[in-house]
Amino acid sequence: MICCLNPDCKNPQNPDHKELCQSCNTPLIPLLRNRFRVISLLSDEGGFGRTYLAEDTDKLNDLCVVKQLAPKFKGTWSQKKAMELFSEEAKRLQELGEHPQIPTLLAYFEQDDCLYLVQQFIDGNNLLQELQTRKHYRDWDVQSILLDLLPILKFIHSRGVIHRDIKPENIIRRKVDGRLTLIDFGSSKQLTARVNKKHGTSIGSHGYSAIEQIRDGKAYPASDLFSLGATCFHLLTGVSPFQLWMEYGYSWVKNWQEYLHSPISNELKNIISKLLEINIQERYQSTDEVIRDLSKQYTHLLAPAGNSFLPKANQGNFYPKKYLFVRNLLLILSVIVFLGLGEFGYRNFHQLQTAISSRFSKTKINENSQPIVYQVPQDSKKQVVLRKTISEINKNQSLVSVIITPDGKNIAAGMNEVIKFWDTAIGKEIITLTGHEGKVNKLVITPNGKILVSGSDDKTIKVWNLDTGKVIHTLIGHGDAVHDLAISQDGKTLISASDDKTLKVWNLETGELIRNLIGHSEWVRAVAISPDGKTIASGSFDKTIKIWHLDQEQPIDSLTPNYQTVTSLVFSPDGKILASASRDRTIKLWDINTKQEIYNLPLKHNATSLVFSPDGNFLVSANRDCANCELNINYEMKVWNVNSGEETFTFSGHNKNINSLAFSADGKTLVSSGDDDQIKVWDFSF
Numbered sequence: 001m002i003c004c005l006n007p008d009c010k011n012p013q014n015p016d017h018k019e020l021c022q023s024c025n026t027p028l029i030p031l032l033r034n035r036f037r038v039i040s041l042l043s044d045e046g047g048f049g050r051t052y053l054a055e056d057t058d059k060l061n062d063l064c065v066v067k068q069l070a071p072k073f074k075g076t077w078s079q080k081k082a083m084e085l086f087s088e089e090a091k092r093l094q095e096l097g098e099h100p101q102i103p104t105l106l107a108y109f110e111q112d113d114c115l116y117l118v119q120q121f122i123d124g125n126n127l128l129q130e131l132q133t134r135k136h137y138r139d140w141d142v143q144s145i146l147l148d149l150l151p152i153l154k155f156i157h158s159r160g161v162i163h164r165d166i167k168p169e170n171i172i173r174r175k176v177d178g179r180l181t182l183i184d185f186g187s188s189k190q191l192t193a194r195v196n197k198k199h200g201t202s203i204g205s206h207g208y209s210a211i212e213q214i215r216d217g218k219a220y221p222a223s224d225l226f227s228l229g230a231t232c233f234h235l236l237t238g239v240s241p242f243q244l245w246m247e248y249g250y251s252w253v254k255n256w257q258e259y260l261h262s263p264i265s266n267e268l269k270n271i272i273s274k275l276l277e278i279n280i281q282e283r284y285q286s287t288d289e290v291i292r293d294l295s296k297q298y299t300h301l302l303a304p305a306g307n308s309f310l311p312k313a314n315q316g317n318f319y320p321k322k323y324l325f326v327r328n329l330l331l332i333l334s335v336i337v338f339l340g341l342g343e344f345g346y347r348n349f350h351q352l353q354t355a356i357s358s359r360f361s362k363t364k365i366n367e368n369s370q371p372i373v374y375q376v377p378q379d380s381k382k383q384v385v386l387r388k389t390i391s392e393i394n395k396n397q398s399l400v401s402v403i404i405t406p407d408g409k410n411i412a413a414g415m416n417e418v419i420k421f422w423d424t425a426i427g428k429e430i431i432t433l434t435g436h437e438g439k440v441n442k443l444v445i446t447p448n449g450k451i452l453v454s455g456s457d458d459k460t461i462k463v464w465n466l467d468t469g470k471v472i473h474t475l476i477g478h479g480d481a482v483h484d485l486a487i488s489q490d491g492k493t494l495i496s497a498s499d500d501k502t503l504k505v506w507n508l509e510t511g512e513l514i515r516n517l518i519g520h521s522e523w524v525r526a527v528a529i530s531p532d533g534k535t536i537a538s539g540s541f542d543k544t545i546k547i548w549h550l551d552q553e554q555p556i557d558s559l560t561p562n563y564q565t566v567t568s569l570v571f572s573p574d575g576k577i578l579a580s581a582s583r584d585r586t587i588k589l590w591d592i593n594t595k596q597e598i599y600n601l602p603l604k605h606n607a608t609s610l611v612f613s614p615d616g617n618f619l620v621s622a623n624r625d626c627a628n629c630e631l632n633i634n635y636e637m638k639v640w641n642v643n644s645g646e647e648t649f650t651f652s653g654h655n656k657n658i659n660s661l662a663f664s665a666d667g668k669t670l671v672s673s674g675d676d677d678q679i680k681v682w683d684f685s686f
Contacts, residue, residue, distance in 0.1 A: 001013055001014065001015065001016065001039050001040065002014050002015070002016055002018065002028055002030065002037070002038065002039065003038040003039055003040055003041060003052055004021035004023065004024060004026055004028060005026075005028075005029055005032075005038060005052075005068065005112075005114070006021065006024050006026040007044075007049050007050055007068065007070040007114075008024070009021060009023055009024040009026065010023055010024070011023035012041050013040065013041070014028060029112075031057065032054070032066065032111060032116060032118075033107065033109055033111060033116075035056065035057055035058050035107070036054045036055070036056060036057070036064065036066060036107070036118055037054055037055040037057060037061075038052045038053075038054045038066055039052075039053055039054060039055060040052065040053045041053075042065070049067070049068035049069045049070040049114065050068050050070075051065060051066070051067050051068070052065070052066040052067075052068065053065060053066075053121070054066045054118070056106065056118075062121070063121035063123070064106055064118055064119065064120060064121050065103075065118070065119050065120070065121050066116055066117070066118050067086075067116065067117040067118075067119070068114055068115070068116055069083065069086045069114060069115040069116075069117075070113075070114040070115075083115065086115055086117065087108075087115075089117065089185065090105060090108040090117050092161060092185055093105040093117070093119060093185060094108075095159060096155075096156055096159060096161065096185065097119070097120070099152060099155050099156075100179075101148075101152050101179060101180060101181050101182060102152065102155075102156075102181065102182055102183075102185075103119045103120040103122060103181070103183060104119060104120040105117070105118070105119050105120075106118040106119055106120065122172045122174065122181050122183060123174065123175050123176070124172045124173045124174040124175045124181070125172065125173055125175075126168060126169050126170070126171060126172045126173075127145075127168035127169075127171045127172075127173065127180075127231070127235065128167075128168035128169045130168075130173065131168060131234070131235055131238065135238055136235065136236060136237060136238040136261055136262075137235040137236055138262070138264075139236075139263075139264040139265055139268055141235070142232050142235055142236055142264075142268065143268060143294060145171075145180065145232070145235070146228070146232065146271075146290065146294055147291070147294060148179060148180045149171065149180055149182065149228065150228075150287045150290055150291050150294075151287070151291075152180075152182050153166075153182075153221075153224055153225075153228070153287045154286075154287040154288065154291075156182075157221045157224070157286070157287065161185075162219045162220065162221065162223060162224055163182065163185065163224050163227075164209070164213065164219050164223070164224070164227075165184060165205055165208075165209075165227070166182070166208065166224055166227035166228055166231060167205050167208045167227065167230070167231055167234075168231055168234055168235065170182065170183050170184045171183075171231070205227075205242065206242055206245050206246070206666055206668055207230060207240065207241030207242035207243070207244060207245035207246075208226075208227045208230040208231065208241055208242070209223070209226070209227060210222070210223040210226035210227065210278075210280065210283075211250055211278055211280075212280055214666060220280065221285065221286055221287070222280050222283045222284060222285050222286075223280070225275050225283060225284045225287070225290065226275060226276060226277075226283060228275060229272050229274075229275025229276040230276065232272055232275070233256050233259070233272060233276065236260060236261075236264065236272075237256075237259040237260055237261065238261070239259045246668070247425060249407070249409075250278050253276040253277075253278060254278075256272070256273070256276060257269060257273075267293070270293075271290065271293050271294065275290070383649070383685050383686075384637075384639065384649060384651045384670065384682050384683070384684055384685070384686075385682065385683045385685070386653055386680060386681075386682055386683075387669075387681045387682060387683050388424075388427050388680070388681040389427075389653070389678055389679070389680050389681075390411070390422055390427045390678065390679040390680075390681070391677070391678045391679075398414075398415065398416055398439055398675075399413055399414075399415060399659060399660070399673040399674060399675070399677060399678075399679065400414055400439065400440070400441050400442070400659050400660065400673075401413065401414045401440065401441060401442045401443045401659070401660045401673070402414075402443070402659075402660040402661075402662055402671050402672065402673035402679055403443045403444065403445055403662045403671075404424065404662050404663070404664045404669060404671050405445060405449045405466075405664075406445070406447060406448070406449040406664070406665040407449060407664075407665070408424060408664035408665065408666065408668070408669050409423070409424055409425070410422065410423060410424060410430065411424055411671055411679060411681070412443055412445075412452065413443070413660075413673055413679060414439075414440030414441065414442070414443050414454060415440070416439055416440070417434070417436045417437060417438060417439065417440065417456075417458075418432050418433065418434050418436070418440070419432070419433040419434075419440060419443065419452070419454055419464075420432050420433075421433075422679070424669070424681060427681075431469055433452075433464060433469060435462055435471055435474075436454065436456040436458050436460070436462065437456075437458040438456045438457030438458030438459075438481070439456060439457040440454050440455070440456050441455050441456060441457065441481065441482060441483045441484075442454065442455040442482070442483060442484050442485045443485075444485045444486065444487050444494075445466075445487075446487055446491035446508075447487075447489055447490075447491055447665075448491060449466065450465070450466055450467065451463060451464065451465065451466065451472070451491065451508065452464040452466050453485055453487065453494060453508070454485075455482030455483065455484070455485045455496060456481070456482060457481040457482075458481075459476070459478050459479065459480060459481060459482065459498075460474055460475065460476055460478075460482070461474070461475035461478075461482055461485070461494070461496055461506070462474050462475075463475065463494075463508065463511065472511070473510075473511030474511075475494075475496070475506055475511055475513075477504055477513055478496065478498040478500050478502070478504065479498070479500035480498050480499035480500040480523075481498060481499045482496050482497070482498050483497055483498065483499060483523070483524070483525045483526075484496070484497040484524075484525060484526050484527045485497070485527070486527050486528050486529040486536075487508065487529070488529055488533035489531050489532075489533060490533060491508065492507065492508055492509055493505065493506070493507070493508060493514075493529070493533060493550070494506040494507075494508045495527050495529055495536055496527070497524040497525065497526065497527040497538055498523075498524060499523040499524070499525075501518075501520050501521065501522060501523060501524060501540075502516055502517060502518050502520075502524065503516070503517035503524055503527060503536070503538050503548070504516055504517070505517065505536075505550065515553055516553065517536070517538070517548055517553060517554075517555075518553065518554075519546050519548075519554060519555040520538065520540040520542050520544070520546060521540075521542045522540050522541035522542035523540060523541040524538050524539070524540045524541075525539060525540065525541065525565065525566070525567060526538065526539035526540075526566055526567060526568050526569040526580075527539075527569065528569040528570050528571050528578070529550075529571070530571050530575040530592070531571060531573060531574065531575040532575055533550065534549065534550050535547065535548070535549065535550070535571075535575070535592065536548040536549075536550060537569050537571070537578050537580075538569070539565075539566025539567065539568070539569050539580060539582070540565070540566060541565045543560075543564060543565060543566065543582070544558050544559070544560055544566070545558065545559040545560075545566055545569065545578075545580055545590075546558055547559065547592075547595070557595055559578075559580070559590055559595060564582045564583035564584040565582060565583045566580055566581070566582045567581050567582060567583060567606070567607065567608060568580065568581040568607060568608065568609055568610045569581075569610070570610045570611060570612055570619075571592070571612075572612050572616045572642065573612060573614060573615070573616040574616055575592065576591065576592055576593065577589050577590065577591065577592065577598065577616075577642065578590045578592050579610050579612065579619055580610075581606075581607035581608070581609075581610050581621065583606050585602065585603045585604065585605060585606055585607075586600055586601065586602055586603060587600075587601040587603065587607055587610065587619070587621055587640070588600050588601070589601070589619075589642070589645065598645070599645035601621075601640060601645060601647075603621075603623065604623075605623040605624065605636075606623060606624050607621045607622065607623055607624075608622050608623065608624045608657065608658060608659055608660075609621070609622045609658065609659065609660050609661040610661070611661040611662060611663055611670075612642070612663075613663060613667045613684070613686065614663055614665060614666065614667040615667055616642060617641070617642055617643065617686070618639050618640065618641060618642060618648065618686055619639075619640040619642055620637055620638070620639050620640075620661055620663075620670065621637065621638050621640065621661075622636075622637045622658035622659070622660075622661050622672060623635060623636055623637075623638075623657075623658060624657035624658065624659070635652060635654045635655060635656060635657065635658055635674065636650050636651070636652045637650070637651055637652065637658060637661070637672060638650050639651075639686065648686070649686075651682070653672075653680050653682075654672065654674035654675075654676050654678060654680065655674075655676050656674050656675035656676040657674055657675040658672055658673070658674045659673055659674055659675065660672065660673045663684070667684060668683065668684055668685075669681060669682070669683065669684065670682040670684045
């Protein structure tokens with residue numbers, strides 16, 4: 001078979017004799033760079049390109065993996081950034097791939113306006129697949145896994161790189177020798193890189209990632225060691241750290257031993273407990289520390305776990321336990337030699353390991369088993385799944401605004417004149433805040449989760465202390481209903497939008513009015529503030545979007561044309577894109593620097609609410625009916641790929657207009673509210 005390299009092709013597989021793709025009519029490329037024959041599609045990265053399985057004709061048709069970068073957003077900052085990241089990944093693999101347990105970079109080149117990265121194919125099963133077969137691992141299995149992985153981590157940390165996404169799916173046991181291979185360096189970051197000036201970019205998998213990585217976007221060698229500890233916990237117990245994190249946050253790590261099915265040695269308990277320390281200062285700081293603790297108790301070790309390495313009796317001959325003991329004793333000694341030699345000696349270390357492994361592991365390979373190749377595992381699991389519906393709400397209570405606290409534990413909604421809170425996990429109502437004399441139109445919360453602000457038809461804004469449930473300030477100044485609010489990332493500045501045709505800038509700490517922003521000729525119904533706190537965007541019934549500088553009273557620019565009322569505005573997390581929705585049934589993405597339109601996303605219905613995922617990769621929109629909309633309206637929410645401008649996913653659950661959307665800070669939970677008097681909690685897996 002030959003595979004079409006058009007990233008938009010719906011059915012890229014073709015017979016060998018074809019010259020044009022039978023699906024999209026694109027000319028087929030027999031060999032990339034006159035060397036690599038692409039034979040099948042592995043995954044689709046949306047607007048960025050695809051990942052393929054290929055044959056290397058220079059190496060007797062050895063299998064390899066080809067990653068393609070084919071951005072559809074040419075000429076934009078997004079294309080430039082994507083190319084930079086792709087190049088950085090290639091450089092990282094070129095350096096790290098020198099290690100025998102990291103995929104090797106085979107080539108990096110440009111062809112036909114696309115960039116390609118070719119790397120080694122890993123034939124084996126990942127540890128999650130092993131776990132699904134075994135159910136759980138034993139004490140000595142996990143110790144062997146640690147001893148196999150820690151030298152790899154020592155190597156990458158010595159090169160100034162943190163993996164940031166260690167978990168069972170990213171660890172593959174090779175069929176050829178049973179050794180573990182660490183894959184997926186797409187999330188890794190240089191230790192010296194500043195992830196973000198104010199707020200870190202959260203990269204990793206919740207439950208496996210350390211608190212400093214998720215909360216602050218900062219990662220250290222000790223952060224990888226936490227992920228390694230969470231991986232060991234998963235293998236020993238069969239319990240997913242992600243599921244525990246969803247329910248308990250990080251509190252589960254304090255009681256991790258309660259999930260054990262069988263006893264383990266006190267030494268291993270102590271090691272895992274120290275790997276799982278929430279406080280980074282109390283955690284292991286380096287791989288050397290872990291290896292030395294493990295090396296004190298080598299007599300516990302047997303051969304590494306895994307069906308491909310330890311055959312069952314009916315799978316062929318295998319060696320008695322005394323040989324396995326000798327094998328692991330020698331492996332321990334090789335690790336100690338590695339510590340003494342440092343980075344310079346890792347090649348000799350590997351040669352010793354390989355010699356030992358090949359001597360004591362004569363295992364038959366199941367030729368019918370499916371190989372695991374280098375790819376991002378979660379790409380095939382993109383979805384939005386309904387977790388819970390909160391429906392015990394009085395009828396005719398107008399659910400106009402819904403938010404979720406930054407820690408994801410509580411949901412709040414404005415309902416007529418009151419504000420209600422629910423526990424996210426169980427959907428139980430917690431508290432009701434009263435004080436407004438008109439419908440509550442908008443709720444916002446400070447990034448630290450301590451202050452709630454509400455805007456109402458009663459022309460007032462109330463600032464609430466969430467620890468006490470009491471009003472701190474009542475802000476009076478607008479001459480008509482307050483419809484939208486925005487808070488700066490530092491939690492110090494509040495912007496309000498009103499039907500009195502003005503915006504107001506407030507000092508959130510003191511409650512003082514800083515300035516009035518006058519420029520719209522009709523009601524102002526949408527406002528957003530950039531992450532750096534310097535730029536304000538407002539949308540109005542006058543069909544314009546005004547751009548303001550925080551320190552100026554007059555708009556500095558206007559984005560046009562909009563043919564109808566602007567209903568929603570939101571900045572991307574990096575502040576480079578502004579998304580707008582209007583009643584002309586379009587969503588537009590604007591480059592905030594050039595003030596030029598990037599994408600125009602056509603809709604069949606009006607969009608009521610827009611929200612960016614915290615990583616900035618996706619935009620979610622919600623719809624409502626309208627006079628000119630299509631009949632038989634579907635009350636849907638859509639997920640858009642920000643980089644390509646394409647619709648990625650559509651999901652539904654409400655049976656009336658959807659009024660509000662909000663993400664949790666980690667991007668894993670999305671909440672929606674609608675005129676059907678329901679709040680829905682969604683698991684967001686993109």
